[in-house]
Amino acid sequence: MNSSSGVSCVTAFAIMRSDQVFALIDCNSFYASCERVFRPDLAKTPIVVLSNNDGCVIARSYDAKPYVKMGEPYFQAKDKLRRHGIMAFSSNYALYGDMSERVMTLIEAMVPATEIYSIDECFADLSGIQENLTQFGRKVRSKIFQCTGIPVGVGIAGTKTSPSWPITRPSACRPRLEVWSTSPIRASEIGFCGTPR
Numbered sequence: 416m417n418s419s420s421g422v423s424c425v426t427a428f429a430i431m432r433s434d435q436v437f438a439l440i441d442c443n444s445f446y447a448s449c450e451r452v453f454r455p456d457l458a459k460t461p462i463v464v465l466s467n468n469d470g471c472v473i474a475r476s477y478d479a480k481p482y483v484k485m486g487e488p489y490f491q492a493k494d495k496l497r498r499h500g501i502m503a504f505s506s507n508y509a510l511y512g513d514m515s516e517r518v519m520t521l522i523e524a525m526v527p528a529t530e531i532y533s534i535d536e537c538f539a540d541l542s543g544i545q546e547n548l549t550q551f552g553r554k555v556r557s558k559i560f561q562c563t564g565i566p567v568g569v570g571i572a573g574t575k576t577s578p579s580w581p582i583t584r585p586s587a588c589r590p591r592l593e594v595w596s597t598s599p600i601r602a603s604e605i606g607f608c609g610t611p612r
């Protein structure tokens with residue numbers, strides 16, 4: 416299965432029981448993923464999205480990240496994009512706002528409470544959810560992908576302000592790491608399935 420299927424390799428670590436459990440659900444390369452939803456022919460083509468008036472790069476698909484920096488001026492990157500077969504899109508904020516609403520609505524329907532943090536990420540309160548959190552994270556990810564075409568990462572921790580959030584969020588080198596937690600949560604849910612690539 417590929418990384419966009421929503422159900423491929425999953426890594427999760429959970430160690431200690433706690434009453435409060437939160438997930439940070441973060442859309443992967445959100446603007447680029449939105450563009451891909453409507454251009455499925457570009458599933459394997461690296462994509463960047465440009466700021467207003469095509470000024471600079473403001474989003475990159477994970478396969479474009481090794482070649483283009485965030486904020487790089489488009490006029491400077493043009494030749495490089497062509498050389499590496501990277502497709503550039505003008506930004507479409509109406510589309511991104513609409514896709515964000517769809518993703519957030521799905522999350523809200525699956526968890527007791529949410530706090531939208533930005534256009535492409537939200538905190539979800541998982542306290543009281545009885546099922547295995549790794550499986551629940553997979554279910555959230557799979558549902559969002561099936562309904563919207565947007566791949567997301569799900570990080571789980573005992574607090575919203577956990578210092579582990581920044582290091583547990585998806586990065587260019589971990590596009591397939593889909594559900595994870597470095598914070599202790601539930602002893603019974605320690606899991607490792609597949610190899611992050």
Ligand SMILES: [Mg+2]
Binds near residue numbers: 441445
């Ligand atoms: Mg994101």
